[in-house]
Amino acid sequence: xxxxxxxxxxxxxxxxxxxxxxxxxxxxxxxxxxxxxxxxxxxxxxxxxxxxxxxxxxxxxxxxxxxxxxxxxxxxxxxxxxxxxxxxxxxxxxxxxxxxxxxxxxxxxxxxxxx
Amino acid sequence: xxxxxxxxxxxxxxxxxxxxxxxxxxxxxxxxxxxxxxxxxxxxxxxxxxxxxxxxxxxxxxxxxxxxxxxxxxxxxxxxxxxxxxxxxxxxxxxxxxxxxxxxxxxxxxx
Numbered sequence: 001x002x003x004x005x006x007x008x009x010x011x012x013x014x015x016x017x018x019x020x021x022x023x024x025x026x027x028x029x030x031x032x033x034x035x036x037x038x039x040x041x042x043x044x045x046x047x048x049x050x051x052x053x054x055x056x057x058x059x060x061x062x063x064x065x066x067x068x069x070x071x072x073x074x075x076x077x078x079x080x081x082x083x084x085x086x087x088x089x090x091x092x093x094x095x096x097x098x099x100x101x102x103x104x105x106x107x108x109x110x111x112x113x114x115x
Numbered sequence: 116x117x118x119x120x121x122x123x124x125x126x127x128x129x130x131x132x133x134x135x136x137x138x139x140x141x142x143x144x145x146x147x148x149x150x151x152x153x154x155x156x157x158x159x160x161x162x163x164x165x166x167x168x169x170x171x172x173x174x175x176x177x178x179x180x181x182x183x184x185x186x187x188x189x190x191x192x193x194x195x196x197x198x199x200x201x202x203x204x205x206x207x208x209x210x211x212x213x214x215x216x217x218x219x220x221x222x223x224x225x226x
Binding site for chain 2: 004033042043045048056065091092102103104105107108109
């Protein structure tokens with residue numbers, strides 16, 4: 001089965017540029033999460049969606065960050081303008097709420113370096 | 116804030132059982148214990164979860180104490196590929212319930 005698919009896997013960009021990270025959740029899943037991982041702060045939840053609707057964006061660091069989920073099979077995390085402190089690994093994850101619970105499955109991450 | 120306490124690091128010999136402890140003394144009755152691991156440069160990988168009964172799957176076993184204040188993840192025959200950071204997380208089962216990661220335990224399996 002295809003897992004959570006993220007692109008790009010690696011991105012190097014200059015400060016001030018716009019960055020768009022993409023995610024395809026597991027088919028049929030109704031929850032989608034965006035996490036960020038840095039050495040200093042570990043894994044942090046940025047935002048999550050339920051049925052394409054943003055539910056909690058309290059982890060989004062500032063207005064430069066935005067996330068969308070136009071349909072059940074696609075989500076984006078955009079940073080505009082990017083700054084060096086945004087350098088991190090960004091993980092997308094998805095889950096399905098059902099009788100068996102809602103185990104969350106992660107993608108392989110997008111490694112972002114802002115220079 | 117993470118509600119669990121784990122040792123920062125552990126070592127294990129290849130082929131032996133790895134027993135990773137986790138304390139969660141403030142766990143609520145409706146909270147499950149989840150274990151994930153993160154191999155270097157990869158996304159977190161789900162291992163196992165449980166409420167109060169011991170659980171076993173193809174990857175590991177989860178032993179939860181009767182008072183549910185602590186648990187142990189057991190990898191029965193550790194291999195070099197099990198070297199990773201292991202996270203113990205308590206979480207309710209609701210769809211909106213988040214995974215809050217702590218610092219985890221860095222397990223090193225030695226040849």
